[in-house]
Amino acid sequence: MEQLDLLWNLEIHFNSLESYKYKLEQAMNTSDIRDIADRVKKTENKLVSLRDNLGKYQKKLKENNLILKDYNYQLEEIEKNLYDGTIIDLRQLDYLSKERDKLKALVNSTEIDMLFIMEEIEDIEIDLNNMETSLEEIKKDYKKLRKYYKSLSEELNNKIREEGSIIEDLLNKIDKDLLNRYHQLRENRGNGFGEIKNNVCSGCNILIPTYIVDKLKNNKDIIYCENCGRILYYNKEPN
Structure with a gap:
């Protein structure tokens, strides 16, 4: 092969090598993986926060349930005293009647609070379920993307090695003075x-x-x- 053809081939493979190196650099510095990894982290943090809130509401519901049981027990005892006929003192009956009304109001208020808490728990559980599903999808996308860029990087590195081998072979076949002039042209032009x-x-x-x-x-x-x-x-x- 003539020196001119050897130089032309060298030019082609140098350009290919630069192209593959640029593509590899772009692949290594892509924001796609960082963005989706950030989405995974943010979603996981939201899940932690939701689970924490769920635990707080469940604890509060349990506490309110114990309070409600205590109120109902006190109410039952008062109503027994009011209706079993053992208490005949009017002042005491009036006092028990007022206490019964207070307890009924407390029972009603506690039940309303518990309904609100149960609604909050239901909403959080729905959000948790949706977010967990979303997280699984994001993780699948993340896994696919990492696999793609890993495969791309391996392919580009193979291409770079191939081009390097071809270039090394061509360099050994070209006149050194001509090669120096060519390198100067590439550097300057x-x-x-x-x-x-x-x-x-x-x-x-x-x-x-x-x-x-x-x-x-x-x-x-x-x-x-x-x-x-x-x-x-x-x-x-x-x-």
């Missing part, structure tokens, strides 16, 4: 070649004289663009 397309240098968009294009078509001499200094190449088999 971003790429070493100006591909001829419609008689125009792709590097600087200047029109290349027809005789130079014909010369490039017919031999493999190293010709530099007079405007940008890049190596000119006429690709007989363009992509």
